[in-house]
Amino acid sequence: MKRLILAILMATPFLLSACAIEPLAPWDRDILAQRKMQADPYPLDTALDEHIYFSKEASHGGAGVGGGGCGCN
């Protein structure tokens, strides 16, 4: 089951790329250009949250690279 979910999710880019999503004209990108629609609109919130959960849970990573380690006992 786990493998099936992973396979479906990994295939999503190719499935969606094959779908005919009409390219957006530059004047139709007003909404996506807003800060609140960016991948990481509030990077400090994200970094602070990552620091907290890195220190308090057994899993971390996955969203990007960089940052840095801490002892976090």
Next chain:
Amino acid sequence: MQLKKKPAAIRQTLAVATASLLGGVAQNANALETSSDWEIDSALLFYAESDRIVLAEPVVRVRKDMGNDRFLTVKLVIDALTGSSANGAIPTASPQTFTTPSGNGTYTTQANEVPLDPGFRDTRGAVNADWELPLGENLTGIFGFNFSNEFDYQSVGLSATLNWETSHKMTTWTLGVGFNADTVKPVGGVPVGLTNMPVLPAIKATEGADHAKDVQDLVLGWSRVLSRRDLLQLSLGYGNESGYLSDPYKILTVVDGATGAPVADPAQRYRYEKRPRDRTRQSLLVRWSHQFENDVLRLSYRYYTDDWGVDSHTLDVRYRFELADGDYLEPHLRYYTQGAADFYHTSLIDGQSYDFASADYRLADMVTTTLGLKYGWALSDRSEFSVRAELMKQSADPSQVIGVQSQQDLVPDVDAVILQFGYTLQF
């Protein structure tokens, strides 16, 4: 120099003009939309666990538009921590005395209370710098450096991320690599894993003053514009950690396999934990952002698995209500659940042999639930103030409950409050 500045100025003028033209489309004016030469982003985080760790963390991030689509970002963090942390031993019916990590003193835990080492006091300073620049048509590179230092830990790292836009800028592929060379330098030296914690004045067995830890990360990302209002992102993460991965301050209680009570000899009662020296982890992250008329829903899910036997699921939901004058209110829910590491043991059974063992509740079967609320004030179109308050609860399960241990709350819940103030200014 003047020539180099010009594109940024033109871009800014165009952005402002476009924003004015589009004013009729997007009804609510948001703060921080226009591009700017400088952006200063600051935050002050307070994190407090009931009866345990208290942390204050000021952060400043400065982003400078250097012209020609080049950006320099520098971030400084100070992280001041004090308080008590669970040492890994189980609560028992009688008081317990432990030797401090330095080996110079002791601390005592009352009967029926979870043992906390009260001596945690650390200040961490960190600096990050990112240089973003175009590398070709539709290709952007971000090159980063980070350094952090605290009393017993040092981290130095480099990272590189490439973003490639394709399909009329409807799709972005991302490739990121990161490498960190860390040094663990515990108070009192690195204890030899699974050896006994000595009773003062005896001295613990150590394997040197410090140990290295290397961390490598690889991220492959894909993001796709689904419509004028929808963005979907997928990221596959692969990471490897090698070197000293144990927590030098954590111990385990050695118990009688039949009664569950700690062994009688105090010099044999506690052992230092030992984790494998290598860990490989993989993750899959899916994020979806959707804008309704003005409100924004952000959903994310991460599946994580590693060769320590930890599997986890993280679900994160944020809904941003747009209020008048660019203010917003954003409730947040995060739900995290993990399965225990293979070598997580709440206690060790006397006479059994173990290759690896840790009683750190962060490696146990665990659920973390976080509920939060953020309010953002648009002070102008170029500055914003925000307050975020969250409540976090962690509930972990013991791996095994033997005999008299059933009379104790072996792994009590951890409750924490997160309070954060933020201020962003563009000019």
